[in-house]
Amino acid sequence: MANTPYPQSYYAASANEVPPRPVLQGEVETDVCVIGAGYTGLSSALFLLENGFRVTVLEAAKVGFGASGRNGGQIVNSYSRDIDVIERSVGPQQAQLLGQMAFEGGRIIRERVAKYQIQCDLKDGGVFAALNSKHMGHLESQKRLWERYGHTQLELLDEHRIREVVACDNYVGGLLDMSGGHIHPLNLALGEAAAVESLGGTIYEQSAAVRIERGANPVVHTAEGRVRAKFIIVAGNAYLGNLVPELAAKSMPCGTQVITTAPLGDEVAKTLLPQDYCVEDCNYLLDYYRLTSDKRLIFGGGVVYGARDPANIEAIIRPKMLKAFPQLKNVKIDYAWTGNFLLTLSRLPQVGRLGDNIYYSQGCSGHGVTYTHLAGKVLAEALRGQAERFDAFADLPHYPFPGGQMLRTPFAALGAWYYGLRDKFGM
Structure with missing residues (x-):
């Protein structure tokens, strides 16, 4: 069985001590299976647990292994593309909703830190x-x-x-x-994971989702077990791989x-x-x-x-x-x-639903510390039948990268070179 440790970062070296978490073995049943124990997954799990759902979280490595535990630790409001860009591309009602949510993620972080007494150097x-x-x-x-x-x-x-x-x-x-x-980002994730467990949620580490069996009662398979659920939340972001091919095409x-x-x-x-x-x-x-x-x-x-x-x-x-x-x-x-x-090509997050019961949020485009905490709340609202704010994100237009997956990297790098020149000359 593979055991993926944290990268050798300052955050891992200075992380708060936490108990070891189990590997999923055998079959479990739950209301919601969350794939990924980063900020999006942990925020979703917390909001769902606070509203009475049974929640199981599957993490391929360790809590906060990806961007949630490696980022610069900065609490920055709004989105990677600001509200004025959104106003120009969508209708006024949708822009108003997204604008109102642009400053909510930071408030959620502070509420979590206070409520669950998370030690993360805020x-x-x-x-x-x-x-x-x-x-x-x-x-x-x-x-x-x-x-x-x-x-x-x-x-x-x-x-x-x-x-x-x-x-x-x-x-x-x-x-x-x-x-x-700013915060110690890995300690924030570890504190949120402890909060999830304090409310009765279960987190399995070293338990990568390898296949999703779709249907009325979807099943998420790992190497040694499976989770039967009513709903799935896909929160793997840049570490999702090709588990859900539809999500890989536009990011x-x-x-x-x-x-x-x-x-x-x-x-x-x-x-x-x-x-x-x-x-x-x-x-x-x-x-x-x-x-x-x-x-x-x-x-x-x-x-x-x-x-x-x-x-x-x-x-x-x-x-x-x-x-x-x-x-x-x-x-x-x-x-x-x-x-x-x-x-993402638009540099705005991609939010949506596959079929009736698989929800996702991804593509923070380098602006994720606050957005992911908001995303968890919005996804939890949608599972409870309150979809207005979810739909405001889900209706944002998204497009594949030019050239498909094979050419998206060189095209994006060329664009970055152009903007790097603009930075250099103050254009």
Whole structure:
């Protein structure tokens, strides 16, 4: 039997202790079988359990093994494509619903942390940093847009003010969102898993779903067992493989890289990010960074289309870190890892139903920490017969990548090269 451990990341090395979870053996019956113990699956399971459903979660590796336990740990509101893009492509009623939900995921995270006393180093405050006047104009428009949907915890930062929150000379200004913030992402997932179990849910690890037997009472098969259910929620995202071929056709796994420094000490850390906010810049191929609770700098960026693992992650990301903080040139990098997220052509999430009883959400497109928590609530509502918000996502138009699965990676990489040039020249 395969035993897939966590990647050698800072998060895995600093994770809270949890009890071992069983491998599925034999047959079990449940109301809902959730495939994937990342944020989408765990959020769905929690909302369903809180509403009286019996829930069984199948995880191919370990809780939070995928993007949920490897990401930058930043709580960022809205979607990978913002509400103005949605307004231009769908009707006003659908846009209004999606706009109202754009800031809900962060609230759900905070509610979960408080209700279940999850220890995940939650901190408030996130900064969008502008590298040029075009970026600053975009942030001014973003502030007006978000305020139109009732999101008011925002402050525009001029060139002087941003120096007070980020010790980087590259920025001309920024936007501070105090409802943003950051967390230890793997510990958040582990805490949510413990909450699932406290409500009577069962999580099986090292229990990959290998086949779904569709029908009125679907069955999910693993190597050593099977789950009979009334409903299935597919929440594998970039790690789903070809389990559901219809979902693979309109999405593409992509990799992003993250490094973590050795501990910097309180004094140095405070000079970099005095208020301990997290930061992401406004480039298409953006960089993002924040401090950990033990005063390391986590710095991420870059995209590898097709989810290949680069041979030397530090060589890719360290120059980006030093461009922002040249004073760290002699600091040792203790951890470097990659993780996959699922990209859609529209960069909006794909939500829907296959037949009458298989539900899915996927394709956060690099913007998943908040959205996945919202998705769990929306999926649970749909299973309870309240489908208005589910339908608002399900009705979003989605298209296959040009060239099909064989050519989607080079076409996407070509697009990224073009936008990378625009980033470089401030276009």
